[in-house]
Amino acid sequence: MKLLCPQTSWSDYEMVDSGGYEKLERFGNYTVRRPEPQALWEKGLSEEEWKKLANASFIRTQGKFNDDRGDWFPKPGMPEQWKIAYASGDLKFTMRLGLTSFKHVGVFPEQAANWDFIYEKTKAITGEKPKVLNLFAYTGGATLAACAAGAETVHVDSIKQVVSWARENMELSGLDGIRWMLDDALKFVEREVRRGSQYNGIILDPPAYGRGPNGERWVLEDNLAAILEGCSKLLKPTNSFLVLNLYSLGYSSIIAENLAKQYFGNPKQLEYGELFIPDSLGKKLPLGVFARFSR
Structure with a gap:
């Protein structure tokens, strides 16, 4: 862990x-x-x-x-x-922040460790142009990391204003070529499976509850299995990676580990654990659990 x-x-x-x-x-x-x-x-x-x-x-x-x-x-x-910059090694991008009515400001900083992972794993893909899918993509930190690494990146979110915000972040970062999808994540995955699409990287950051652009109802406990089953068909068997984040209070990282093993064939390079941020006085604030792997 x-x-x-x-x-x-x-x-x-x-x-x-x-x-x-x-x-x-x-x-x-x-x-x-x-x-x-x-x-x-x-x-x-x-x-x-x-x-x-x-x-x-x-x-x-x-x-x-x-x-x-x-x-x-x-x-x-x-x-x-206002704006902030992120820089970690060769990975650099800019994000516009703002005060929203749901206490968020436009970035989840605990995801920085996953941004680095996405960038490194995308860069490591050889022999083809990487294709990365970011589901429940919010303002696009993970999208920017994949795009900066040279991936053909698909950004899926159900809220029009959030997709526009992510596009603004792309432009502020001097990046281009991201495919923007205002869509229900589960419906998008199901259509991609029917099309026979394949991705080198998939990022899932599902909320506990949510609504699609046409009122589709998302409940994590009810829908997580279906979207993971779909993603297991979309992710290439080799030259690929996956990042799964779970934020619901009470969820253990062992749940994320078990889900990754069940739907993706017990990948050998599987990591799982907690995302946290230490404050300046040394206390560690837990902010979600994750499972991720490359193969």
């Missing part, structure tokens, strides 16, 4: 502190305060320090613990949008 976190050399990101069901993060020149249900411990810094450091704070609607909806309260001078 592996524990993965972003490299400390990422100068545009820092987890300043965590605790009291909140996290305090710096993205570039701005620090934001957000709810975090897994930060069960006490904060390392005082409430006064949190208030001083935060350029914007997110407050849930009516204080509901499990509801990500709410409002941002920015200080004067805090922009609604």
